[in-house]
Amino acid sequence: MASKSSKKGTKKASKKAGGQPSSAKLQAAKKMLEQQLIFDVAEEALSAASGTDEYGPENIVGVGISEKIRGDVLTGEPCVTVYVAAKVDEELVASSARIPGEINGVPTDVVATGELHTFPFKGRYRPAPGGVSVGHFKITAGTLGCVVKKGASLCILSNNHVLANVNSAAIGDPILQPGPIDGGSLPADIIAKLLQFVPVKFGGLPNKVDCAIAKVTSNNIVSPLEKVYGKIKLPAVPCKLNLLVKKVGRTTQFTRGRITDCTATVRVNYGPAGIATFVNQIIIQSLSPAPFSQGGDSGSLIVTDQTAQPVGLLFAGSPTHTIANPIGAVTAALGITIVT
Numbered sequence: 001m002a003s004k005s006s007k008k009g010t011k012k013a014s015k016k017a018g019g020q021p022s023s024a025k026l027q028a029a030k031k032m033l034e035q036q037l038i039f040d041v042a043e044e045a046l047s048a049a050s051g052t053d054e055y056g057p058e059n060i061v062g063v064g065i066s067e068k069i070r071g072d073v074l075t076g077e078p079c080v081t082v083y084v085a086a087k088v089d090e091e092l093v094a095s096s097a098r099i100p101g102e103i104n105g106v107p108t109d110v111v112a113t114g115e116l117h118t119f120p121f122k123g124r125y126r127p128a129p130g131g132v133s134v135g136h137f138k139i140t141a142g143t144l145g146c147v148v149k150k151g152a153s154l155c156i157l158s159n160n161h162v163l164a165n166v167n168s169a170a171i172g173d174p175i176l177q178p179g180p181i182d183g184g185s186l187p188a189d190i191i192a193k194l195l196q197f198v199p200v201k202f203g204g205l206p207n208k209v210d211c212a213i214a215k216v217t218s219n220n221i222v223s224p225l226e227k228v229y230g231k232i233k234l235p236a237v238p239c240k241l242n243l244l245v246k247k248v249g250r251t252t253q254f255t256r257g258r259i260t261d262c263t264a265t266v267r268v269n270y271g272p273a274g275i276a277t278f279v280n281q282i283i284i285q286s287l288s289p290a291p292f293s294q295g296g297d298s299g300s301l302i303v304t305d306q307t308a309q310p311v312g313l314l315f316a317g318s319p320t321h322t323i324a325n326p327i328g329a330v331t332a333a334l335g336i337t338i339v340t
Contacts, residue, residue, distance in 0.1 A: 021106045026065050029106035030080045034063040056094040059085050068109045072307050079107040087112040122182040131227035131248030133178035136165045141179025143250045143299040147224045148336040155213040158299030159315045163212035164197035166273045175214040192216045198333045202274040209325045209333050210315040224339045228254040232340045236310040236327045239282050244305035249297030257284040257292040268316045282312045282324040293322045
Protein backbone atom coordinates (compact mmCIF):
# COMPACT_ATOMS: atom_id res chain seq x y z
CA MET A 1 0.00 0.00 0.00
CA ALA A 2 2.74 2.47 0.93
CA SER A 3 4.62 2.18 -2.33
CA LYS A 4 1.42 2.42 -4.38
CA SER A 5 0.27 5.51 -2.50
CA SER A 6 3.62 7.27 -2.66
CA LYS A 7 3.69 7.00 -6.46
CA LYS A 8 0.51 9.05 -6.59
CA GLY A 9 1.91 11.80 -4.41
CA THR A 10 4.08 14.79 -5.26
CA LYS A 11 7.44 15.48 -3.76
CA LYS A 12 5.84 17.80 -1.22
CA ALA A 13 5.34 15.87 2.00
CA SER A 14 2.78 18.16 3.59
CA LYS A 15 -0.86 17.82 2.73
CA LYS A 16 -1.22 21.55 3.44
CA ALA A 17 1.32 22.24 0.69
CA GLY A 18 -1.04 20.62 -1.82
CA GLY A 19 0.63 17.21 -2.14
CA GLN A 20 0.63 13.86 -0.40
CA PRO A 21 3.03 12.59 2.25
CA SER A 22 6.09 10.77 0.97
CA SER A 23 6.56 7.08 1.65
CA ALA A 24 9.30 7.89 4.16
CA LYS A 25 7.05 10.31 6.06
CA LEU A 26 4.21 7.77 6.10
CA GLN A 27 6.51 5.09 7.47
CA ALA A 28 7.88 7.44 10.13
CA ALA A 29 4.37 8.43 11.23
CA LYS A 30 3.28 4.80 11.32
CA LYS A 31 6.29 3.85 13.43
CA MET A 32 5.55 6.66 15.87
CA LEU A 33 1.88 5.70 16.26
CA GLU A 34 2.52 1.97 16.61
CA GLN A 35 5.09 2.71 19.31
CA GLN A 36 2.67 5.04 21.11
CA LEU A 37 -0.52 2.98 20.73
CA ILE A 38 0.76 -0.61 20.80
CA PHE A 39 4.24 -1.11 22.24
CA ASP A 40 4.33 1.61 24.92
CA VAL A 41 0.97 0.56 26.36
CA ALA A 42 1.33 -3.22 26.08
CA GLU A 43 1.09 -3.80 29.82
CA GLU A 44 -1.93 -1.51 30.14
CA ALA A 45 -3.66 -3.38 27.30
CA LEU A 46 -3.01 -6.74 28.93
CA SER A 47 -4.51 -5.54 32.22
CA ALA A 48 -7.61 -4.08 30.58
CA ALA A 49 -10.04 -5.98 32.79
CA SER A 50 -9.92 -3.25 35.38
CA GLY A 51 -13.61 -2.38 35.52
CA THR A 52 -13.31 0.87 33.54
CA ASP A 53 -16.01 1.78 31.04
CA GLU A 54 -13.47 3.47 28.76
CA TYR A 55 -12.08 1.93 25.60
CA GLY A 56 -8.36 1.69 26.26
CA PRO A 57 -5.29 0.32 24.44
CA GLU A 58 -6.87 -3.15 24.37
CA ASN A 59 -9.28 -1.79 21.74
CA ILE A 60 -6.44 -1.05 19.31
CA VAL A 61 -5.57 -4.10 17.23
CA GLY A 62 -3.19 -2.70 14.63
CA VAL A 63 -1.52 0.20 12.85
CA GLY A 64 -0.79 0.33 9.14
CA ILE A 65 -0.70 2.47 6.01
CA SER A 66 -3.78 2.64 3.80
CA GLU A 67 -6.07 5.08 2.02
CA LYS A 68 -8.19 7.49 4.03
CA ILE A 69 -11.93 6.85 3.95
CA ARG A 70 -14.62 9.49 4.04
CA GLY A 71 -18.26 8.43 4.03
CA ASP A 72 -17.34 4.82 3.18
CA VAL A 73 -15.45 6.03 0.10
CA LEU A 74 -11.71 5.53 -0.49
CA THR A 75 -10.26 8.98 -1.14
CA GLY A 76 -6.92 7.94 -2.65
CA GLU A 77 -5.22 9.92 0.11
CA PRO A 78 -2.51 7.88 1.87
CA CYS A 79 -2.69 7.89 5.65
CA VAL A 80 -1.71 6.00 8.76
CA THR A 81 -4.63 3.72 9.63
CA VAL A 82 -5.31 2.59 13.18
CA TYR A 83 -7.33 -0.63 13.38
CA VAL A 84 -9.65 -0.98 16.35
CA ALA A 85 -11.90 -3.73 17.67
CA ALA A 86 -14.76 -1.24 18.01
CA LYS A 87 -15.12 2.33 16.75
CA VAL A 88 -16.74 4.55 19.38
CA ASP A 89 -17.17 8.24 20.19
CA GLU A 90 -14.02 10.00 21.37
CA GLU A 91 -15.39 10.73 24.85
CA LEU A 92 -15.55 6.98 25.49
CA VAL A 93 -11.87 6.47 24.62
CA ALA A 94 -9.16 6.53 27.29
CA SER A 95 -6.53 9.23 26.84
CA SER A 96 -3.82 6.61 26.22
CA ALA A 97 -5.80 5.21 23.28
CA ARG A 98 -6.88 8.43 21.57
CA ILE A 99 -5.75 8.85 17.97
CA PRO A 100 -4.72 12.28 16.69
CA GLY A 101 -6.21 13.56 13.44
CA GLU A 102 -2.71 13.80 12.02
CA ILE A 103 0.82 13.11 13.09
CA ASN A 104 3.66 15.29 11.81
CA GLY A 105 1.46 16.42 8.93
CA VAL A 106 0.39 12.88 7.98
CA PRO A 107 -3.38 12.26 8.21
CA THR A 108 -4.72 9.35 10.25
CA ASP A 109 -7.80 7.20 9.96
CA VAL A 110 -9.60 4.76 12.25
CA VAL A 111 -11.01 1.49 10.88
CA ALA A 112 -12.99 -1.05 12.89
CA THR A 113 -11.88 -4.63 12.20
CA GLY A 114 -13.31 -6.49 15.18
CA GLU A 115 -11.01 -8.59 17.33
CA LEU A 116 -8.17 -10.35 15.52
CA HIS A 117 -7.79 -14.04 16.31
CA THR A 118 -4.77 -16.28 15.92
CA PHE A 119 -6.65 -19.60 15.75
CA PRO A 120 -8.28 -21.08 12.63
CA PHE A 121 -12.06 -21.03 12.65
CA LYS A 122 -12.36 -24.79 12.91
CA GLY A 123 -14.51 -25.05 16.01
CA ARG A 124 -18.19 -25.81 16.54
CA TYR A 125 -20.33 -22.66 16.44
CA ARG A 126 -24.01 -22.34 17.31
CA PRO A 127 -25.29 -20.30 15.69
CA ALA A 128 -22.75 -20.82 12.90
CA PRO A 129 -21.57 -17.54 11.31
CA GLY A 130 -19.99 -17.05 7.91
CA GLY A 131 -16.29 -17.86 7.74
CA VAL A 132 -16.20 -21.08 9.78
CA SER A 133 -15.56 -24.73 8.97
CA VAL A 134 -18.31 -26.63 7.14
CA GLY A 135 -18.61 -29.53 4.75
CA HIS A 136 -20.47 -32.44 3.18
CA PHE A 137 -20.17 -35.46 5.45
CA LYS A 138 -17.82 -37.21 2.98
CA ILE A 139 -15.28 -34.39 2.44
CA THR A 140 -12.63 -32.79 4.68
CA ALA A 141 -13.81 -29.20 5.21
CA GLY A 142 -14.38 -25.88 3.51
CA THR A 143 -15.89 -22.57 4.58
CA LEU A 144 -19.46 -21.45 5.21
CA GLY A 145 -19.78 -18.41 2.93
CA CYS A 146 -22.95 -16.76 4.17
CA VAL A 147 -26.66 -17.28 4.83
CA VAL A 148 -28.99 -17.03 1.83
CA LYS A 149 -32.64 -17.53 0.97
CA LYS A 150 -34.02 -19.78 -1.76
CA GLY A 151 -37.69 -18.94 -1.90
CA ALA A 152 -38.88 -19.39 1.68
CA SER A 153 -35.98 -21.69 2.61
CA LEU A 154 -33.09 -20.44 4.72
CA CYS A 155 -29.82 -21.91 3.46
CA ILE A 156 -26.05 -21.70 3.69
CA LEU A 157 -23.91 -20.90 0.64
CA SER A 158 -20.56 -22.46 -0.21
CA ASN A 159 -18.93 -24.30 -3.12
CA ASN A 160 -20.10 -27.41 -4.98
CA HIS A 161 -16.89 -29.16 -3.90
CA VAL A 162 -17.58 -28.22 -0.24
CA LEU A 163 -21.30 -29.02 0.03
CA ALA A 164 -21.82 -31.44 -2.89
CA ASN A 165 -18.50 -33.33 -3.00
CA VAL A 166 -17.75 -32.36 -6.63
CA ASN A 167 -21.07 -33.47 -8.16
CA SER A 168 -21.16 -36.81 -6.33
CA ALA A 169 -23.54 -35.89 -3.49
CA ALA A 170 -27.26 -36.55 -3.38
CA ILE A 171 -29.84 -33.89 -2.62
CA GLY A 172 -30.66 -34.17 1.07
CA ASP A 173 -27.16 -35.29 2.11
CA PRO A 174 -26.11 -34.00 5.55
CA ILE A 175 -23.80 -31.00 5.94
CA LEU A 176 -21.66 -30.79 9.07
CA GLN A 177 -20.34 -27.82 11.07
CA PRO A 178 -17.47 -28.12 11.70
CA GLY A 179 -16.43 -30.15 8.68
CA PRO A 180 -15.40 -33.80 9.21
CA ILE A 181 -11.65 -33.12 9.37
CA ASP A 182 -12.27 -30.58 12.14
CA GLY A 183 -14.22 -33.01 14.28
CA GLY A 184 -17.72 -32.73 12.83
CA SER A 185 -19.64 -36.00 13.13
CA LEU A 186 -23.00 -37.56 12.32
CA PRO A 187 -25.61 -36.87 13.54
CA ALA A 188 -24.54 -34.41 16.26
CA ASP A 189 -23.08 -31.75 13.96
CA ILE A 190 -25.60 -31.67 11.11
CA ILE A 191 -26.67 -28.07 10.48
CA ALA A 192 -28.12 -28.40 6.97
CA LYS A 193 -29.13 -30.74 4.14
CA LEU A 194 -27.92 -30.29 0.56
CA LEU A 195 -30.62 -28.51 -1.45
CA GLN A 196 -29.05 -27.50 -4.79
CA PHE A 197 -25.72 -27.36 -6.62
CA VAL A 198 -24.49 -26.24 -10.02
CA PRO A 199 -22.61 -29.20 -11.58
CA VAL A 200 -18.96 -28.60 -12.39
CA LYS A 201 -18.30 -29.56 -16.03
CA PHE A 202 -15.06 -31.24 -17.03
CA GLY A 203 -13.41 -32.09 -20.36
CA GLY A 204 -12.82 -28.50 -21.48
CA LEU A 205 -16.41 -27.31 -21.20
CA PRO A 206 -16.67 -23.78 -19.75
CA ASN A 207 -17.92 -23.18 -16.20
CA LYS A 208 -18.95 -19.94 -14.57
CA VAL A 209 -19.46 -21.02 -10.95
CA ASP A 210 -18.57 -23.63 -8.33
CA CYS A 211 -21.43 -23.20 -5.88
CA ALA A 212 -24.07 -24.98 -3.83
CA ILE A 213 -26.60 -24.34 -1.09
CA ALA A 214 -27.89 -26.44 1.80
CA LYS A 215 -31.14 -25.88 3.67
CA VAL A 216 -30.59 -25.38 7.40
CA THR A 217 -32.15 -27.75 9.89
CA SER A 218 -33.46 -24.80 11.94
CA ASN A 219 -33.38 -21.06 11.39
CA ASN A 220 -31.51 -20.35 14.63
CA ILE A 221 -28.64 -22.75 13.91
CA VAL A 222 -26.90 -20.20 11.66
CA SER A 223 -26.12 -16.47 11.84
CA PRO A 224 -26.13 -13.92 8.97
CA LEU A 225 -23.06 -12.29 10.52
CA GLU A 226 -19.49 -13.00 9.41
CA LYS A 227 -17.08 -14.30 12.06
CA VAL A 228 -14.82 -11.21 12.12
CA TYR A 229 -16.35 -8.17 10.45
CA GLY A 230 -19.99 -8.84 11.30
CA LYS A 231 -22.78 -7.57 9.06
CA ILE A 232 -22.75 -7.99 5.29
CA LYS A 233 -24.09 -4.99 3.40
CA LEU A 234 -26.09 -4.98 0.19
CA PRO A 235 -26.21 -4.47 -2.71
CA ALA A 236 -23.48 -6.70 -4.07
CA VAL A 237 -20.97 -4.93 -6.28
CA PRO A 238 -19.41 -5.97 -9.59
CA CYS A 239 -15.74 -6.77 -9.91
CA LYS A 240 -13.42 -3.82 -10.44
CA LEU A 241 -9.67 -3.78 -11.00
CA ASN A 242 -7.67 -2.74 -7.91
CA LEU A 243 -10.75 -2.98 -5.70
CA LEU A 244 -9.68 -3.76 -2.13
CA VAL A 245 -11.43 -6.76 -0.66
CA LYS A 246 -11.44 -8.99 2.41
CA LYS A 247 -12.66 -12.40 3.45
CA VAL A 248 -13.04 -14.66 6.47
CA GLY A 249 -12.17 -18.32 5.96
CA ARG A 250 -11.70 -21.53 7.90
CA THR A 251 -7.93 -21.71 7.44
CA THR A 252 -6.41 -18.25 6.96
CA GLN A 253 -9.20 -16.46 8.84
CA PHE A 254 -9.37 -12.71 8.14
CA THR A 255 -7.30 -11.55 5.16
CA ARG A 256 -7.28 -8.53 2.85
CA GLY A 257 -6.45 -8.41 -0.85
CA ARG A 258 -6.61 -6.51 -4.11
CA ILE A 259 -8.46 -7.59 -7.25
CA THR A 260 -6.01 -7.90 -10.12
CA ASP A 261 -8.26 -9.43 -12.80
CA CYS A 262 -12.01 -9.52 -13.42
CA THR A 263 -12.22 -11.55 -16.63
CA ALA A 264 -9.85 -14.46 -16.16
CA THR A 265 -10.18 -17.85 -17.80
CA VAL A 266 -8.57 -20.44 -15.56
CA ARG A 267 -8.02 -24.18 -15.43
CA VAL A 268 -8.59 -25.65 -11.98
CA ASN A 269 -7.38 -29.04 -10.82
CA TYR A 270 -10.10 -30.98 -8.95
CA GLY A 271 -7.86 -33.95 -8.22
CA PRO A 272 -9.35 -37.32 -9.28
CA ALA A 273 -12.36 -35.58 -10.86
CA GLY A 274 -10.12 -33.86 -13.42
CA ILE A 275 -9.42 -30.36 -14.72
CA ALA A 276 -12.25 -27.85 -15.04
CA THR A 277 -12.15 -24.60 -17.03
CA PHE A 278 -13.77 -21.45 -15.65
CA VAL A 279 -14.43 -18.21 -17.51
CA ASN A 280 -14.88 -14.60 -16.35
CA GLN A 281 -13.33 -15.25 -12.97
CA ILE A 282 -11.94 -12.86 -10.36
CA ILE A 283 -8.29 -13.02 -9.29
CA ILE A 284 -7.17 -11.61 -5.95
CA GLN A 285 -3.70 -11.11 -4.52
CA SER A 286 -2.93 -10.56 -0.85
CA LEU A 287 -2.03 -7.13 0.53
CA SER A 288 0.52 -8.78 2.83
CA PRO A 289 3.29 -11.38 2.45
CA ALA A 290 0.89 -13.99 3.84
CA PRO A 291 -1.48 -15.66 1.35
CA PHE A 292 -5.01 -14.33 0.87
CA SER A 293 -6.32 -17.90 1.07
CA GLN A 294 -5.29 -21.52 1.51
CA GLY A 295 -6.88 -24.95 1.38
CA GLY A 296 -10.02 -25.03 3.52
CA ASP A 297 -10.95 -21.43 2.68
CA SER A 298 -13.07 -22.56 -0.29
CA GLY A 299 -16.56 -21.14 -0.01
CA SER A 300 -15.52 -17.91 1.68
CA LEU A 301 -17.53 -14.83 0.75
CA ILE A 302 -15.30 -12.06 -0.62
CA VAL A 303 -16.55 -8.56 0.15
CA THR A 304 -15.38 -4.97 -0.33
CA ASP A 305 -12.77 -3.99 2.22
CA GLN A 306 -14.51 -0.95 3.67
CA THR A 307 -18.23 -1.52 3.10
CA ALA A 308 -18.47 -5.36 3.32
CA GLN A 309 -20.51 -5.65 0.11
CA PRO A 310 -20.34 -9.05 -1.62
CA VAL A 311 -18.07 -9.31 -4.66
CA GLY A 312 -17.20 -12.98 -5.12
CA LEU A 313 -17.26 -16.56 -3.85
CA LEU A 314 -13.79 -18.01 -3.27
CA PHE A 315 -13.28 -21.48 -4.75
CA ALA A 316 -9.67 -22.04 -5.85
CA GLY A 317 -6.17 -20.65 -5.76
CA SER A 318 -2.43 -21.07 -5.47
CA PRO A 319 0.06 -19.86 -2.85
CA THR A 320 0.07 -16.44 -4.56
CA HIS A 321 -3.32 -16.00 -6.25
CA THR A 322 -6.92 -16.62 -5.23
CA ILE A 323 -9.75 -17.33 -7.68
CA ALA A 324 -13.39 -16.40 -7.09
CA ASN A 325 -16.69 -16.60 -8.93
CA PRO A 326 -18.43 -13.24 -9.39
CA ILE A 327 -21.15 -13.18 -6.74
CA GLY A 328 -23.76 -12.04 -9.28
CA ALA A 329 -23.15 -15.19 -11.33
CA VAL A 330 -23.51 -17.30 -8.16
CA THR A 331 -26.80 -15.79 -7.00
CA ALA A 332 -28.23 -15.95 -10.53
CA ALA A 333 -27.22 -19.59 -11.03
CA LEU A 334 -28.80 -20.70 -7.74
CA GLY A 335 -31.74 -18.29 -7.68
CA ILE A 336 -30.87 -17.02 -4.20
CA THR A 337 -30.68 -13.78 -2.24
CA ILE A 338 -28.10 -13.00 0.43
CA VAL A 339 -29.38 -12.54 3.99
CA THR A 340 -27.91 -9.67 6.02
